[in-house]
Amino acid sequence: MVSFALMAAGGGIVVASTAFFRLADSDETELTHLVLLEYGFAGLLLLVGLGVLAYGLLG
Numbered sequence: 001m002v003s004f005a006l007m008a009a010g011g012g013i014v015v016a017s018t019a020f021f022r023l024a025d026s027d028e029t030e031l032t033h034l035v036l037l038e039y040g041f042a043g044l045l046l047l048v049g050l051g052v053l054a055y056g057l058l059g
Helices: 004-025 032-058
Strands: none
Touching: 004 032
8 A cells, every 4th residue: 555655755855865966966066075975965865765655655
């Protein structure tokens, strides 16, 4: 049975990850280590968000 709460949480996490991808890609962040940190955090959020979505669909 699909859980709406898990689907909403997963979708929200995926949207938050896109914000971090856009921040890392912007010109506001100039230091290389901060850009790598932002890309890493965005990738982690995307992975967690998609995992929550999959769990919501399968669970």
